[in-house]
Amino acid sequence: MADLRWYARRLRSMEGRELLWRVGRAGRPLLPALSNRSIDALSASEGPPNWERALQRFRDGVNRPLLLDSQRAFEIAERSPEMVAALLDSADRVARYSFTYFGYPEVSLPRPIDWNFDPIAGVRWPDAAAEKIDHRAATADVKWIWELNRLQHLPWLAQAWLFTGDSRYSAAAFEQLDSWIEQNPPGHGIAWRGAFEAGVRAISIAVTLQGLRDAPELTVERYRRIVRVLADSAWRCWRDRSRFSSANNHLIGEMAGLATVAIMFPELALAPQWESRALRTLSTEAARQILPDGSGAEQAVGYQMFTVELLHLVAALLAQRDGEPPQPIADAIRRSSEYLAAVVGHHDSDPLYGDNDDGFALRLGPEPLRTVRDHLGIVAPFGWGAVGVQARHESLDAQWLFEAAKSLREPPLPSHSDPALTAADSYFATDGGLVVLRDGRRRITMDVGPLGYLSIAAHGHADALAVTLGYDGQDLINDPGTGSYYGNPQWRSVMRGTSAHATVTVDGQDQSVTGGAFLWSKHAHTKVRRVDLTAGVVDAEHDGYTRLKGRVVHRRWLIAPPDDRAILVVDLISGAGSHEVRTSWPLHHELDVRPVQGGHAVFRDDSQVLQILYAGTAITAHDQVRANEARNVGWSSQCLESRTPAWWLGATCVADVPLAMAALLTPADGVSTADLCIESNHDRIEVTWTEAGTMRHVTIDVADSAAVRHSHLNPLTPGTP
Secondary structure (H helix, E strand, C coil): CHHHHHHHHHHHCCCHHHHHHHHHHHCHHHCCCCCHHHHCCECCCCCCCCHHHHHHHHHHCCCCCCCCCHHHHHHHHHHCHHHHHHHHHHHHHHHCCEECCCCCCCEECCCCCCCCEECCCCEECCCCEHHHCCCCCCCCCHHHHHHHHCCCCHHHHHHHHHHHCCHHHHHHHHHHHHHHHHHCCCCECHHHCCHHHHHHHHHHHHHHHHHCCCCCCCCHHHHHHHHHHHHHHHHHHHHCCCCHHHCCHHHHHHHHHHHHHHHHCCCECCHHHHHHHHHHHHHHHHHHHECCCCCECCCCHHHHHHHHHHHHHHHHHHHHHHCCCCHHHHHHHHHHHHHHHHHHCCCCCCCCCCCCCCCCCCCCCCCCCCCHHHHHHHHCCCCCCCCCCCCCCCCHHHHHHHHHHCCCCCCCCCCCCCCCCCCCCCEEECCCCEEEEEECCEEEEEECCCCCCCCCCCCCCCCCCCEEEEECCEEEECCCCCCCCCCCHHHHHHHCCHHHCCCEEECCECCCEEEECCEEEECCCEEEEEEECCCCEEEEEECCCCCCCCCCEEEEEEECCCCCCCEEEEEEEECCCEEEEEEEEEECCCCEEEEECCEEEEEECCEEEEEEEEEECCCCEEEEEECECCCCECEECCCCCCCEECEEEEEEEEEECCEEEEEEEEECCCCCEEEEEEEECCCEEEEEEEECCEEEEEEEECCCCCCEEEEEEEECCCCCC
16 A cells, blocks of 8 residues: 555656657557667678677777786886775675675675675565566665665776786676676666666776786687676666656666767667767766756755766766767866865865765775765866865766866866855855855855756755754864665655754655655645855745645744854744744764753864854743654764764754744854844844844834844943843
């Protein structure tokens, strides 16, 4: 019954054209399959097809770009021996059949690997046609088995062979790839469930094969067998590509896989057609999924980096072969890097919002997670990165791409940085809806953007008007992360919901209505009334709670003048009736909390770093929760399928609306604050507090937008009422 309800909600998210397309797709298994001989046929343009000649041209790098190469490996080993040592350590582990994914423990797999068995859950996935496997109904986490079957560890083995010449690594790579091909015929088993998996895996196999092209184990027959798998993968990437409401990062992954096979194996008869289709689609999607201001349309930083690195891989291959990629792809990489560079600034922490599944487009280095600065280092070598940003080049991905960029006939030009997006300034990304208020040692963000991308907004979180605060490059108030996809669904429903974020929850409800783990059936819409970067004021509201009785609207003012240390957040809940209203403040997991008069004091290593005071126009109670198992609140997630206890602070009012609430956030090196008070009438909100013996007063004109007036009253003296 639950599955039927999900399908009903999913159908409601589709338009008529998508419904017709999906009906036609459902009947496709009844049609005769295209023969492998048609898919993996070699081009006859240079004489009769000949696999021995095809392998020799592959080894010689004829008419194709290179990524992994022995001479480049020598240069990297000379320059970065510590990175190579870390890579070899990871290659040794996977050569011993030891694997670690997400937050799960390391496992040792048998030899040969059973590619359809999940040792974490003790579940073997069905030996059946991929289209008939329902990955949502299984008792195991399908992400784990998919990660294993992406074969992203094989490039480690190829690099290890290039760095050392040790045949243990090349033998292990071919042994594992042989067993994978034997157990996973195209279109059969969980590994082929979806063209996206085929696309990402094709990238891993293609790059691995290139790195091992001179290995003695690469026979003509083995080469033919592997290229057949790549050709079938490419065909499925196009035939089964994601469309309509599903055309998010999955479509980019499918087209990147298709393009990579076509570019790296031009001897395939269908390669020109595949490349043309892939580049046309990638050019279109690059403009759609990386918005004009450089933010990601999915409202998820992790997926933005993943999407751009897929685009970048294709662009880097084309730049080596043709001199430059299609302009829309290069432009998308450039504006994304400038946006991300502006958010992280010179020393700020990574922005966290939306989903992140810790995915890699291509996994060359052994690091388990990709940081924004790692990502900026990867896109920089070909001239598409942001200028003047502290990108990290200490990754093997960046090193290989740096070597590849040296092969260009003309050196890459540095990208043009948009003056509106500089690492030192405040700015407003109007398309993605992120406001950054930066002043010296602090960075504040406020989310005034949409829920997510397309009708299902699969990877967006219900975090409209959420605020984060970082100080001296360290997070104080932050987004708690993703938590889980399939392994712990009870975590996911909370951590993507409103209550987990630094915004307002009304009657315990999410701002948007969930229809499933990757489906929002009703979206909250945000209206930006005004953003004044000079004054440090953001005024915005959303309609997510108008579905509640009394048609509730949440409006928030973020007031953070550049010359003030104290940050004021004012929430106005309007509508009718009595409601429970809670403002939440999730803290970084390394912080501790002590209740104080009117709020909380926040500590790191016994040193106070923040004070939060609360007030409301009705009786306000504040509380703190940490590691609550029953409600799944009070947690922070640094990687998928793991969570760490973290303080979840808040203030709650139960009263008739309209209702106004205020929170005053003061970093520890600011002056002391106390006695926060808020009053409201129909057209004005008054907030007062004491600050170092002086009364501060903020007046908000509700009828206008971002109309905020500050005043300081006379210093208080003993006996003053």
